[in-house]
Amino acid sequence: MPRSRRPSGRARRGQALLGALIAAGAVGLLAAGLYGLAFEGAQAGHASLAQLAAMSAAEGGLNVTLKILNDTANQALVQNLGQVPRSTAQAWGQQSTSYSAAQQNFQAMMTGYGPFEWVAAFPDTAQAAPPAAIVGASGTLPGPGGTLKWSAYAGLIAVPSPLPTWQDNGVVATLTFPIGLLAHAWVWGPPDASPGAGQYLGEVTGYSPPNVPGAIVLTYQDCPNYYQPPSCGYPTAVQVTVPAGQLILNDPNAQVPPPP
Numbered sequence: 001m002p003r004s005r006r007p008s009g010r011a012r013r014g015q016a017l018l019g020a021l022i023a024a025g026a027v028g029l030l031a032a033g034l035y036g037l038a039f040e041g042a043q044a045g046h047a048s049l050a051q052l053a054a055m056s057a058a059e060g061g062l063n064v065t066l067k068i069l070n071d072t073a074n075q076a077l078v079q080n081l082g083q084v085p086r087s088t089a090q091a092w093g094q095q096s097t098s099y100s101a102a103q104q105n106f107q108a109m110m111t112g113y114g115p116f117e118w119v120a121a122f123p124d125t126a127q128a129a130p131p132a133a134i135v136g137a138s139g140t141l142p143g144p145g146g147t148l149k150w151s152a153y154a155g156l157i158a159v160p161s162p163l164p165t166w167q168d169n170g171v172v173a174t175l176t177f178p179i180g181l182l183a184h185a186w187v188w189g190p191p192d193a194s195p196g197a198g199q200y201l202g203e204v205t206g207y208s209p210p211n212v213p214g215a216i217v218l219t220y221q222d223c224p225n226y227y228q229p230p231s232c233g234y235p236t237a238v239q240v241t242v243p244a245g246q247l248i249l250n251d252p253n254a255q256v257p258p259p260p
Helices: 008-031 039-046 048-082 086-095 099-113
Strands: 117-119 130-142 148-159 167-168 174-188 200-207 214-221 238-239 246-249
Touching: 048 099, 048 130, 048 148, 048 174, 048 200, 048 238, 048 246, 086 099, 086 167, 086 174, 086 214, 099 117, 099 148, 099 174
Parallel strands: none
Antiparallel strands: 117 130, 130 148, 148 174, 167 174, 174 200, 174 214, 200 246, 214 238
8 A cells, every 4th residue: 555755845845836926926916906816625625736826827817807808898888888779779678589689689789889899609619609799818827837828708698598678667768688708718838849839738617607697787768758858868877797607627618729
């Protein structure tokens, strides 16, 4: 029966150095005002330090991209949607009677008023992902043996349920357009002998739970028929809520893109 061996002083120093590098990467993201890096204890317990570093870099890259997506949605997207005519919003809400119709109307919303890039299929994934309004980012973090490279995409999508609605109570009218979230991040290790190449180390995929969608909400004021100033045709309020996501490590449905 093999006996367990305690790590040597050199191994312990190596682990401490790697831990410091991972911490330095996390502190760098936190100092930039971004989300922190965190892993469940069970995940850390079943992963080597190298895997942990790779997954931390992937999650860090995903968090960076999600931060960009959130900020863009709550700034440029909200501002752009403030220009949606009431009749257009009413049509989106009343005509989205199926998932395909909701997808078409979401595409019309994002391509006509959204600041994101619209893609027919989510980049670098093997799964049949729906059309999405996306942002992308890439960067580096310190890792074992050198610099880890990450690349990530995050996007907003229409959801099958609940469908968009238009409600008018005689005082205000409201379009509620439920949305979901889809995101992928990949990590490559230090370059090998091939110039510009790097070893693929892993990925993190983010999905929003289907029962907790986000929403785009446009609110319009009801004006009397005898008094219809131009302002009555445009939103009095716009709110975009990007749903929270759940992480999956090394999603088998994702496709590994070439190193950045």
